[in-house]
Amino acid sequence: MSYRGRGRGGGYHNYNNNNNNNGRANFNHNQVDSYIAQNSIPIEIMGWNGASSDECVNFISRKCKVVVMNHVVDPATGVLKGYVKTQQMANDLLEWSGVKFAGQSLKFSKGGDTFSNKINPGNTIDVITQFIKSRYQPEFKMLNLSAVKHDPILVNQGFFNSISTTSKFFPALMKIAADLKLEVLSVDLSGNELTDLSTLSAMAATFPQLQNLSLQNNNLSRIKVxxxxxxxxxxxxxxxxxxxxxxxxxxxxxxxxxxxxxxMRAFPRLIVVDGEILRNEHVLNESLSFGFPSGGSMFFQDDEIRNMATNFISNYLNLWDSNRADLMVLYQAESQFSMQVDTSHPYLLESKTNNSAGTDFGYYLPNSRNLTRVSSAKTRSSRVAVGQEQIFKAFSQLPKTKHDLLAKPENFSVESYRYSQVNGVIITIHGSFNETDKPDNLDGLQSSVPSGPRNRFAYNQNKKAIALGHKSFDRTLVVIPAPNGAMIVASDLLLIRPFASKDAWKQPQSYQITPPSSAQSSNPSPVPAVTVHGAPSANDLPPEIKSSLNPAQQELLVKVVLETKLTLQYGIMLCEQSSWDYQQCIINFKNSVASLPREAYTT
Structure with a gap:
């Protein structure tokens, strides 16, 4: 909006006392804050910690139609504070308490109250720190938080003088406890007059290994808590x-x-409630302990990575199949997710007839980010979901699924190793799944694609129903351990392809290595055929190849031809072009697999 042509008065004369000699407004940031505070209604937001404060404020603006201004996070309590323009907006916002954001329930309240004047703000952390240490029993790994309102030190400091200050106590306590890095397996919260658990939402992240919890003698009346x-x-x-x-x-x-x-549905490993055994612990542990079969289809860098990766994958896919919203706690504001479809995958080991029911990719193509098919930079960028809100939207636009991971682990392949650049772990899983139902967010799927006759990927509700079927997938997750044993998914790449059986990575009983014919080979000296029974080794290579390669190169060549199913001739070419680096060999092979002739493979 242009202000040219208006008179000098034009509504600006009221600020003449605040103008400098150049006629420019002389408000500084502190004056703006003071003005907003005097002319707005303070509000406080709890339960926003699943994402960033900016994302929470933007969500409130979109969902609740209320603009929160000048927001900040209280470092002592973790409460998000801000201002709204009118009393009516504040009242409207209070009615939205309980709305879901990033997998958690937001709770709104009017601000204005602070901790009692008896508390020195700089001393608050020290008081709570000493309280935690006095209540922690390291020999039992137990934190006793019973009847905190009757603790004389806390009462004397004024932590419970009002509803507002009381609601801030547990969030502050959990934040400080997380910084102390206590090993806690048991927590006693009895006798705290709790009516809900919203102020204790951070406890799951603070004590992720918690095994025993007492909520006795409180005021909990609804299962929804x-x-x-x-x-x-x-x-x-x-x-x-x-x-x-x-x-x-x-x-x-x-x-x-x-x-x-x-x-029991809320807590998958819960065995005992009020002394009553609800389920068989041995059977439960067996069903939740996912052990991948040994063999060539699995690779873990070490036992620690194996335990972490198998537990993570089994829980992740279970929630992916049952309730994807619960996965949002793993994703942060910087997390990324993208999905691509590969309809031309070369290894379709099942017949075309058997695959016909699983080759309809109509639900996937609108958001596919296959870089060999999508050339527009704008489209490529738009199909990367960043942050919890965008990622959950992308998840809800994919069909519902069922992975038979626990029942048939042999149908899956997993690789996992450390990713030192981010102090994390890379987990890649290959396998298949059954589509069980259409996506929850069909409207979002349709609106994500521009309309028009030229868009062959556009979803149209008037067309015949998209067939559900059996498909294969490859998924790579970069997982970063967070404090206190929690996990963060930094990157999530999902590839969907036509169904291929587990024979794609099954260890062969015999391995036939044959060279291309002399007419097809650029090498004037053809490599003789050799049959390797069982697991091939460097000893099975022809003498003329062994004489030209050192032992390390021989081992690498055998590993590469075994994994890629290339002939020796093409295997040597791949290794030479990749400078005899295994990782580069695999990258170069994947990049060129679509252009290799049939004669490049042994089967």
């Missing part, structure tokens, strides 16, 4: 709930059983 920790306390074994209206108000045995079933 456990949504805060659903699928987050994955090692919780025992829970105490006596003295809460949740169970005390139930009159029928069936209602009690239903409540217990809901609690």
């Amino acid at each position: 456990f949504e805060t920790w659903k699928h987050k306390l994955n090692f919780l074994r025992e829970l105490l709930l006596r003295g809460n209206p949740l169970l005390a108000n139930l009159t029928s045995a069936s209602d009690v059983e239903n409540i217990k079933l809901e609690i």
